[in-house]
Amino acid sequence: MQSIHELYALLKQKGFRFTAPKRELLDIFLANQDRMLSVSDVFHLLPENSGIDNATVYRNMQKFSELGVLESMVDDRGVSRYTLQEKEHHHYLICTQCGRIIRFPCTTHYWNSFAEGADFTETMHKLEVYGICASCKKAALEHS
Amino acid sequence: MQSIHELYALLKQKGFRFTAPKRELLDIFLANQDRMLSVSDVFHLLPENSGIDNATVYRNMQKFSELGVLESMVDDRGVSRYTLQEKEHHHYLICTQCGRIIRFPCTTHYWNSFAEGADFTETMHKLEVYGICASCKKAALEHS
């Protein structure tokens, strides 16, 4: 999911329209692939007088998630955050200072034996690693 | 963290008081160790005329979390949920049907190499496995 053109095709195929607000929102996500953006973040990244309403942002974030264009998560304060979805299933290192994310592949399902033991059928899993990223550590050093 | 007495001691030690609402709340968590309860869940589990206010439940859930009596998470709808904290760090199989949780030990940190590679310092991680538990699968079969 890299270019506006691919996204355009995908939307069209699903019967949705490619409007100015959608275009602006996608631009923001394309330009911020190393962040998980909340609706409020997105709203503040929009140009001053975009005229785009909060509700429009919410509706489109949801639509994009359903389409598989965006991936969503809920942060520790209960706020939904979104980022462009990669082809492969990834997990994230998440900087609690600046919000930057670093993707890493999903290579282990070590819990499978426990799930089987409990006769539990997995449908999905979520792994998030929180901490401080390199640039925030550097910044912290410089300020001390 | 098993008995009311231990909890009583812990609260006292931290300078808090052991009140009737706290006692009722803890009883609920002791009786529901296989669930992640939201404030709303807890509220509904309280006796009809407990007289305990919503705000009191919120304040105590937070307090208990800070004390390490409860462990908290935010569900996929952004709602905070709590369960008694175990001695050791665990992860959860979470039934999306009934909300039942099954704990399993944390034995892998396979992402360490990625974190080191990115000069990322982990402070915490979260792993949740969603699916359908044995009893919900059984119930589904019986209804079909």
Added chain:
DNA sequence: GTACATGCAAATGCTTTGCATGTTT
């Protein structure tokens, strides 16, 4: 022209807060 989208405003739901009163210690 029709179906989908948007803006606007009101409503919802979870959570927090201020404040006067009540209770534990």
Added chain:
DNA sequence: AAACATGCAAAGCATTTGCATGTAC
């Protein structure tokens, strides 16, 4: 008595929804 807790009511946010209007197709 002092410090912490609680109930009550109001406020705060994120998010959703209804509806009339606008726009892509």
